[in-house]
Structure formats: structure tokens, C-alpha cells
Amino acid sequence: MINDAPAALQLTALTKHFGRPAVDQLNLTVRRGELYALLGPNGAGKTTTLRMVAGLLAPDSGKVEVFGIDLAANPAGAKQAMAYLPDDPMLYAKLKPTEYLEFIAGLWGIAAADAEPRARKLLDWLDLTKHAHELTEGFSRGMKQKLALAGALIHEPQLLILDEPLTGLDAAAARQVKDLLVDHVNGGGTVILTTHILEVAERLAQRIGIIEHGRLIAEGTLDELRSQAGAATLEDVFLQLTGQP
């Protein structure tokens, strides 16, 4: 049962101000084996939250724990267990996908003999094998997004943290990425993602959190959210809770 599973990610009173609060005393738990969708209007604090979880932005206060490891006390240990895919991933234009993945694997200290089959499997999975020998500078946005995802997965992290992973992907690419995420969770892994595509949250997430002004204003399964709000669809729940017309 997911509800009884230990926490993969635990945020306690996480806070970040940029002049005004972007993330405000945020408490959030994602259980092991869960796909958790974090929704919120523009500027709600989703990306700021994920960047703090990934260790790219220091919180003003509060705590991030990844599988019980305190990110501030043991950043290397916490980061080993997770992967972060930003919404505008950076690739190296002059590398080919295989070279890129081997380079990232090298940063994680993965031996070439282990990295090579993993890279091959990921490229295959994301339908990039036919582009394996092309420079990434010629890649479309969707191809770059998929390669960045492969790079995030190369060290076989248990926790995937994904900021808008499906934006800009065509239907086939979106399906590949969704299948990969579902597969990760079915294999015992954990995913937290942000999305503005409510259908993605409805179809993929075991639990959904809605954040506004840096605070969690609702959380639950799709059915729980619908019945709490007395609304028929997630879109109705979302617009009702975030006070949008």
C-alpha cells in the first residue's frame, strides 16, 4: 500500500523568498512507489520547490529529505538517489546522444562498461536510437527533452523530479515519456512532476497536490479532490480552489 510506504521525499516547512514568498512553509510527502503530480497556477512556486529539492537553490529555511537523507547535511547522498529534469534542460550541442550519456554517466562515476548498455537501452526506449550518431544541436525540442530525460536516468535514480516533462512533446514522444514514468513507478521507483496538462495528472498520478502562493492548498487522489471540492473534473477542482474563473 502506497499510504504505508516510507517517504521518498519529505519537505518540512520549506521556505524561499524572492522579496516576497515563493515557497512558504511547504510541507509535502511523496511516498515510495508513488507518482505525485504538483499542480498550481503560474508563479505558484512549483519550479522553486523542485529546484530546492534538487539542491540547485538553497532554501531560506526548512528541510528536504530524500529517502530519509537530509539534503543539507548529505547533499551527495541525497542527489545520488534522485534525478532532476528542468523544464529547459541544457545539452551539449557538439555531443552526440551516446557521447552525452557517457559523459553524464562519467560524472556519476559509472564505468563505461556499465554506462554503454544503459545508454543503449534508454535511447531505444525513447526512440532516439536512429539519432544516436547525430549532433544534438540539430535536435528538435522534443528530441532534446527526451535525451535530457535519458541523461537524468542514466545513474538509475529511485526518485525522479520532473518539471513540466511533457511540454512541447508530440503525441508519440509524450506517450513514450509517460510509459517510461509509469514503468519506473511500477518497478518501485518514485516520481514527482509538475504539469499544466491536467489530463496528465488525472491519468498518471496516484496523488495530486495543488500549490498556490507557495503553499499546498489541497492534496489527495483524484477522487478525493473531486469529492472535497464537490466538482466533476480536476479542471473544475483546480479552477475552483485557485479562484480562477
Ligand SMILES: Nc1ncnc2c1ncn2[C@@H]1O[C@H](COP(=O)(O)OP(=O)(O)OP(=O)(O)O)[C@@H](O)[C@H]1O
Ligand atoms: N530567481 C528568481 N528571482 C526572483 N524571483 C523568482 C525567481 N525564481 C522564481 N521567482 C518568483 O517566485 C515565484 C514562484 O515562481 P516559480 O517559477 O517557482 O513558479 P511556478 O509555479 O513554477 O510557475 P510556472 O507555472 O509559471 O512555471 C514567482 O513569483 C516568481 O516570479
